[in-house]
Amino acid sequence: MTTYSVSRTIDAAPQVVWDLLTDATAYPKWNPAVIAIEGSIREGETIKLTSIANPDRQFKLRVSDVTAPSHMVWWDGMPLGLFKGVRTFDVMAQGEGACVFEMEEVYSGLMAPLITRSIPDMTESFQKFADGLKEAAESR
Numbered sequence: 001m002t003t004y005s006v007s008r009t010i011d012a013a014p015q016v017v018w019d020l021l022t023d024a025t026a027y028p029k030w031n032p033a034v035i036a037i038e039g040s041i042r043e044g045e046t047i048k049l050t051s052i053a054n055p056d057r058q059f060k061l062r063v064s065d066v067t068a069p070s071h072m073v074w075w076d077g078m079p080l081g082l083f084k085g086v087r088t089f090d091v092m093a094q095g096e097g098a099c100v101f102e103m104e105e106v107y108s109g110l111m112a113p114l115i116t117r118s119i120p121d122m123t124e125s126f127q128k129f130a131d132g133l134k135e136a137a138e139s140r
């Protein structure tokens with residue numbers, strides 16, 4: 001299993017952070033890790049994401065487990081448990097007008113050891129995502 005994660009304390013209300021996380025059209029404005037997102041970031045929807053980690057590939061991700069304004073999951077995978085990538089977003093209130101943002105991506109399945117060899121290191125992309133979110137939320 002391969003895992004990437006990032007955490008940031010953000011001086012903004014959870015709803016401000018949530019609004020940024022769920023507005024697909026705004027991602028390229030605040031998120032230097034994302035080139036484009038097509039679709040609606042709502043439970044049950046599929047979005048198409050192009051990221052700096054692999055700009056030649058468009059990822060089709062299912063949005064699930066949405067509990068506004070605190071939790072959301074994006075995932076993609078292969079049938080029969082061969083491979084699955086799951087990205088979890090959590091926004092937790094931290095006192096008045098602040099929150100902690102956490103994002104984690106876990107790759108699992110029988111083919112994960114082979115497939116993850118071709119996936120670029122996501123550490124820098126995750127850092128840029130979290131830093132961009134923090135800056136955008138705190139500037140509102």
